[in-house]
Amino acid sequence: MLESRDQFFEGLSSLVDVGGGTGLTARTISEAFPRLKCRVFDLPHVVANLPEYRNLEFVGGDMFQSGPTADATLMKTVLHDWSDEDCVKIPRNAEKQFQGKKREEKVVIIEMVTNEKLLMDIMMLMTVLNGRERNEKKHDMDFTNLFSDVAPEINAWSGISKIASWSGTPTPLENKSKVP
Numbered sequence: 001m002l003e004s005r006d007q008f009f010e011g012l013s014s015l016v017d018v019g020g021g022t023g024l025t026a027r028t029i030s031e032a033f034p035r036l037k038c039r040v041f042d043l044p045h046v047v048a049n050l051p052e053y054r055n056l057e058f059v060g061g062d063m064f065q066s067g068p069t070a071d072a073t074l075m076k077t078v079l080h081d082w083s084d085e086d087c088v089k090i091p092r093n094a095e096k097q098f099q100g101k102k103r104e105e106k107v108v109i110i111e112m113v114t115n116e117k118l119l120m121d122i123m124m125l126m127t128v129l130n131g132r133e134r135n136e137k138k139h140d141m142d143f144t145n146l147f148s149d150v151a152p153e154i155n156a157w158s159g160i161s162k163i164a165s166w167s168g169t170p171t172p173l174e175n176k177s178k179v180p
């Protein structure tokens, strides 16, 4: 992600890492981009007593109720814990806070993308109610259609782009946004 910094971070002044845990990823980003205001948003007991660090701060709350908005939202290995219906509640909550005002926000989702039903998927189905690994092709368990099928209104303000392959090698943006 940091290798593709121009694609992701150009023009951003703030970023929130939703479900960011104790801030390992956000801290790496905040150090690479000292002018970017970074927030980690996670459950109150997870972020309690974590010290602020220069341009990095921690905010406690429930992502299904509310949460800080920013120029970019990062969700790394968060969505695989949740059902499709739950996944789309998170950006819907952010949308509510903007009360219909036109805005642009980058949403960066980092997840394992499966092309087969792999062991991890089976583990998620067994251990986490409704959680799943998703693939990138068109069928009922994919990222391409996660937002457009379950919450079509979200695609009106947010394009979904494939940003990297499983190998971690950055690939050219393939913008699937329906916004003209």
Ligand SMILES: C[S@@+](CC[C@H](N)C(=O)[O-])C[C@H]1O[C@@H](n2cnc3c(N)ncnc32)[C@H](O)[C@@H]1O
Pocket (backbone or CB within 6 Å): 018, 019, 020, 021, 022, 025, 041, 042, 043, 046, 061, 062, 063, 064, 075, 076, 077, 078
């Ligand atoms: C699999 S961990 C991912 C942590 C981090 N993003 C990473 O990649 O290491 C999922 C995170 O989601 C957080 N989480 C779960 N439910 C949440 C909620 N309702 N509101 C905010 N964060 C939540 C958990 O506390 C946990 O830190």
